[in-house]
């Protein structure tokens with residue numbers, strides 16, 4: 001895995017990312033309704049140290065501070081999400097909270113535009129209005145209509161200024177963590193072989209409805225892009241020579257990234273791997289049909305092609321092999337039948353699930369290119385965490401960004417991946433969901449024990465802004481590169497010195513000649529005067 005020199009395309013966009021619940025605070029400010037994450041974090045035992053997002057980074061009250069950091073980084077775009085219950089406290093469009101809700105986002109967006117930073121707005125980053133959860137949340141298909149109504153108000157009110165929309169962030173996590181393992185809100189885990197699939201089904205429909213609404217009603221006038229962000233690890237066979245391990249890797253990719261990507265980016269339907277595995281196991285369990293719901297033909301038509309780009313969140317890689325579960329076990333995991341390990345040589349991070357394996361980044365980008373017919377891709381999240389006391393010099397994060405972004409560069413230059421932008425996670429330390437504030441992904445440190453919540457750059461903030469400034473990794477052989485803060489070296493210095501000396505030399509010569517000329521003229525004149533006075 002050699003280091004590769006080169007730069008990204010001219011119009012490549014660089015950014016940082018955040019999400020509403022993780023940074024805003026103001027959980028009940030100015031008429032905001034509760035979200036499922038307010039409910040979840042307020043139940044003791046759900047979150048590490050029983051922490052919550054009541055105040056978080058207080059971004060609700062710190063627009064100026066956040067803009068200041070973004071400007072210092074020199075990013076071209078800022079990806080953030082809107083809190084649905086801040087705008088619709090009851091989840092429905094009969095209760096628009098203009099004062100506290102839209103107002104805040106309007107101020108933020110205006111400040112971004114004034115700073116020449118493009119807003120990338122995610123409509124849903126996991127904080128469903130609790131009022132909608134009370135009627136079943138994403139398991140109840142009326143949520144599709146609710147999401148469409150929510151999206152409509154945002155396109156109407158913010159669409160003149162926002163030209164880059166993401167409908168849903170990581171539907172996989174909403175479905176699997178929220179309704180499968182229950183480790184994320186709403187914390188449902190008692191039907192792990194059904195609920196995640198029902199939820200996934202409604203998420204896909206909700207995304208498609210919002211996309212069509214924008215496409216048909218707003219696009220012509222507003223001219224923006226709208227798509228979805230899908231997350232996935234890269235699955236590498238534990239033993240590349242074992243057919244079983246290779247198949248396990250393929251299953252992992254289809255059950256993870258392919259669950260949502262295949263319907264949207266391919267044919268409107270789930271991939272064959274998922275359809276076959278879940279059907280076979282369901283029938284063997286004595287059920288009359290698959291636990292994976294089916295789309296009707298018109299639903300498939302409605303979902304197929306509802307994208308303007310592929311939004312990708314990627315952090316890590318796993319090594320896969322086959323795992324057989326007892327026949328009776330009904331769960332997403334047993335349907336998938338893949339066990340994973342990591343390589344002991346990979347560096348670790350502040351999160352158990354996150355190992356540093358940059359090669360997987362290039363592979364997943366290429367896989368998306370090949371599997372989904374070369375869509376334009378935006379990486380909407382990528383980054384690494386640490387734990388423990390603040391250390392300014394976060395060498396591990398600089399290493400992570402250097403190696404991961406370098407693999408992305410290889411994907412672009414060597415593999416022809418149509419990568420349009422890269423957005424780092426995250427702008428600043430924030431509430432890392434059920435892991436609380438201990439896992440820190442920020443380029444900026446936030447001191448959560450100081451009520452003023454001061455932000456302070458880590459060394460990686462400066463490093464990332466250098467990558468942005470250089471638009472990648474310029475080749476030292478073609479240097480010096482002022483974007484690297486590079487000083488000319490060795491032979492170059494000698495040349496510069498020679499050049500400078502010759503200029504000094506020429507100047508002093510000219511000056512001498514000029515002065516001498518004057519002097520000789522003057523002395524000539526003087527002697528002439530002297531002579532004439534004598535005469």
Ligand code: BGC
Pocket residue numbers: 019022169170173231313381425432433441
């Ligand atoms: C999520 C972020 C989260 C990050 C790190 C992503 O899954 O979108 O909200 O903080 O990964 O775990």
